[in-house]
Amino acid sequence: MVEPGPDGRFGDFGGRFVPEALVPACLELEEAFRTAWADPAFRGELDALLRDYAGRPSPLTEAVNLSERLGVRVLLKRDELNHTGSHKINNVLGQALLSRRMGKRRLVAETGAGQHGVATATAAALFSFDCVIYMGAVDVERQALNVFRMNLLGAEVRPVATGSRTLKDAVNEAMRDWVSSVETTHFCLGSVMGPHPYPWMVRELQRVIGREAAEQCRRMLDGGLPDVVVACVGGGSNAAGIFAGFVDAPVRLVGVQPEGGAAIGRGVPGVVHGSASMLLQDEHGQVLEASSISAGLDYPGVGPEHAHLGAEGRAEYPSVTDAEVLEAFALLARTEGIIPALEPAHALAWVVREAGRSIPKGATVVVNLCGRGDKDVAQVATLLAEHAPPS
Amino acid sequence: MTAAGTAIGAVAEARTVPGALGVALRARRAEGAKLLVPYVTGGLSDDWTDVVAAVVAGGADAVEVGIPFSDPVMDGPTIQEASVRALDRGTTPASVLAELARVDAGVPLVAMTYYNLAFRMGDLRFARSLAAAGVAGAILPDLPLEESLAWEAQAAEAGVETVLLAAPVTPPDRLATIARRSRGFVYGVSRMGITGERASLAASAAVMARRLKAVTDTPVLIGFGISTPAQAVEVCAEADGVVVASALLRELLDGGGPQAAAEFVGRMRAALDAG
Numbered sequence: 001m002v003e004p005g006p007d008g009r010f011g012d013f014g015g016r017f018v019p020e021a022l023v024p025a026c027l028e029l030e031e032a033f034r035t036a037w038a039d040p041a042f043r044g045e046l047d048a049l050l051r052d053y054a055g056r057p058s059p060l061t062e063a064v065n066l067s068e069r070l071g072v073r074v075l076l077k078r079d080e081l082n083h084t085g086s087h088k089i090n091n092v093l094g095q096a097l098l099s100r101r102m103g104k105r106r107l108v109a110e111t112g113a114g115q116h117g118v119a120t121a122t123a124a125a126l127f128s129f130d131c132v133i134y135m136g137a138v139d140v141e142r143q144a145l146n147v148f149r150m151n152l153l154g155a156e157v158r159p160v161a162t163g164s165r166t167l168k169d170a171v172n173e174a175m176r177d178w179v180s181s182v183e184t185t186h187f188c189l190g191s192v193m194g195p196h197p198y199p200w201m202v203r204e205l206q207r208v209i210g211r212e213a214a215e216q217c218r219r220m221l222d223g224g225l226p227d228v229v230v231a232c233v234g235g236g237s238n239a240a241g242i243f244a245g246f247v248d249a250p251v252r253l254v255g256v257q258p259e260g261g262a263a264i265g266r267g268v269p270g271v272v273h274g275s276a277s278m279l280l281q282d283e284h285g286q287v288l289e290a291s292s293i294s295a296g297l298d299y300p301g302v303g304p305e306h307a308h309l310g311a312e313g314r315a316e317y318p319s320v321t322d323a324e325v326l327e328a329f330a331l332l333a334r335t336e337g338i339i340p341a342l343e344p345a346h347a348l349a350w351v352v353r354e355a356g357r358s359i360p361k362g363a364t365v366v367v368n369l370c371g372r373g374d375k376d377v378a379q380v381a382t383l384l385a386e387h388a389p390p391s
Numbered sequence: 392m393t394a395a396g397t398a399i400g401a402v403a404e405a406r407t408v409p410g411a412l413g414v415a416l417r418a419r420r421a422e423g424a425k426l427l428v429p430y431v432t433g434g435l436s437d438d439w440t441d442v443v444a445a446v447v448a449g450g451a452d453a454v455e456v457g458i459p460f461s462d463p464v465m466d467g468p469t470i471q472e473a474s475v476r477a478l479d480r481g482t483t484p485a486s487v488l489a490e491l492a493r494v495d496a497g498v499p500l501v502a503m504t505y506y507n508l509a510f511r512m513g514d515l516r517f518a519r520s521l522a523a524a525g526v527a528g529a530i531l532p533d534l535p536l537e538e539s540l541a542w543e544a545q546a547a548e549a550g551v552e553t554v555l556l557a558a559p560v561t562p563p564d565r566l567a568t569i570a571r572r573s574r575g576f577v578y579g580v581s582r583m584g585i586t587g588e589r590a591s592l593a594a595s596a597a598v599m600a601r602r603l604k605a606v607t608d609t610p611v612l613i614g615f616g617i618s619t620p621a622q623a624v625e626v627c628a629e630a631d632g633v634v635v636a637s638a639l640l641r642e643l644l645d646g647g648g649p650q651a652a653a654e655f656v657g658r659m660r661a662a663l664d665a666g
Contacts, residue, residue, distance in 0.1 A: 019465050020561055020569070021561075023565070179583065179584055270511065276510075283511075284511065286460065287507070
């Protein structure tokens with residue numbers, strides 16, 4: 001996973017499909033990131049924040065009971081142990097440093113499940129930035145706890161009542177804010193999507209997951225490699241981060257999508273939110289609403305580099321059902337004492353389904369456990385009651 | 392190619408004169424007129440094509456017809472509301488163009504939409520379907536210079552003029568390139584932001600017009616937030632004309648029909664003609 005060309009393309013995907021008003025800001029951001037990323041002082045400051053503030057490195061945990069149960073060796077990359085409870089903090093700390101470097105002291109961001117919003121609000125508090133988070137009205141309701149957390153952190157949460165009132169519409173509204181405020185505001189985009197340089201920049205900021213996991217695997221597997229690396233994919237930032245550590249090695253890469261939001265598989269090429277990628281849309285080109293129990297994966301598109309890796313056959317992008325996800329969620333809690341977020345429960349669900357099938361018995365699988373489930377327990381309590389077999 | 396496709400191609404050649412938009416706007420400018428281009432969301436109501444005819448009767452020099460898109464990121468609440476209303480009525484790009492093809496507007500028509508609708512159909516096929524419906528120009532605000540070359544070539548092939556947008560933050564070298572490549576007219580965005588009515592005109596509107604006028608002979612129209620006749624007159628001290636969208640749509644969304652639209656545009660026309 002290398003740097004895209006100057007046009008921001010990963011094969012046929014990517015690009016910079018933004019209004020003229022945003023082009024100078026995208027060019028400025030690309031230049032600022034390129035310079036900062038090559039600057040040892042910037043990297044040192046980010047590394048220190050990731051270590052001392054976010055709590056990196058995250059452990060790679062041998063899931064002994066689950067492994068015994070499934071007949072495959074499961075290693076969990078514990079990014080849910082990061083400060084704020086997910087991998088989102090890796091990206092946000094980098095972008096906050098960059099924003100300060102560019103002299104922009106206001107952050108706007110979109111959020112679905114609220115994890116990225118909480119991470120952005122956290123960084124804004126740390127850096128004394130103003131912060132506005134756009135969140136679909138549906139998500140504001142189903143993730144009330146995260147809304148409260150963002151408010152506690154000093155951010156303003158603006159519910160978005162247009163369209164499907166979920167992540168897609170939150171992105172629209174954040175972009176509208178950015179067009180109006182670009183000279184003083186940085187758009188702290190939370191995934192490997194959007195116009196160039198975001199898909200590349202966010203992947204680089206999440207690469208730390210893959211770098212750590214590869215090193216941890218070398219130690220745990222006597223210098224060897226895992227057979228499979230699995231992560232959930234909405235926009236796909238946690239998957240991009242962990243894939244980056246293994247893409248050049250003979251390792252099977254799997255990005256698991258929700259069945260109701262499987263842009264790769266059910267979508268066709270399209271252009272929305274600044275880049276060309278695979279997209280759920282109707283025959284006229286109107287963007288369709290995704291549907292998933294996971295607010296963080298409730299998105300009709302996918303990061304352009306994933307579309308490219310899928311088209312090239314380097315990574316595969318299956319999907320799992322909501323029922324499979326709930327089962328995996330409960331299974332990890334019972335077997336390992338770890339309550340995952342519904343998002344990485346998608347990755348687990350695929351492993352549970354494929355263990356002994358497309359994952360041979362005895363194979364080693366790394367699962368990116370990119371978020372914790374605290375935010376989801378109230379929703380899951382309701383859902384499990386609905387899915388429970390009649391007694 | 393299907394029979395329908397062949398027919399569309401034939402109609403395109405018969406009905407489209409290259410440069411129809413630019414030729415018409417330059418001719419009006421040469422007469423000393425300030426250019427007035429109202430925006431109407433295609434498929435907004437049963438009588439939306441009557442609204443198109445009405446704004447022409449009211450004094451429009453060209454009409455911008457919005458083809459509604461699910462995710463209009465450059466648009467404020469008014470045009471978003473109009474887009475949703477049109478889409479909820481079952482409006483599609485094909486239905487807008489089919490209905491538009493039956494309108495004899497008497498002035499050039501310019502389609503405004505987002506690139507995914509063209510991309511989905513294929514650039515050339517989409518451009519040809521515009522031409523077949525009698526549309527002379529196209530505005531795709533999410534296609535900046537770097538991404539629009541391929542589209543511009545396909546549109547030109549179909550006889551459709553691509554209007555490019557310039558923004559207040561556009562640096563001088565980009566501004567010159569935009570002005571050079573833009574066909575029909577060049578669209579100056581009055582301020583940093585999305586579409587929508589405004590109580591007062593941004594100071595950046597006049598600056599935008601002056602900067603564009605300094606680098607091009609192509610008609611310079613200013614849009615975004617031009618809500619009142621007085622604002623239109625103010626902008627036209629520097630610009631060749633204005634695009635008026637949200638303020639007109641607000642009238643239509645609030646229950647105004649063709650008559651109200653004609654009167655709204657008529658007031659703008661009278662103010663511009665009085666200077």
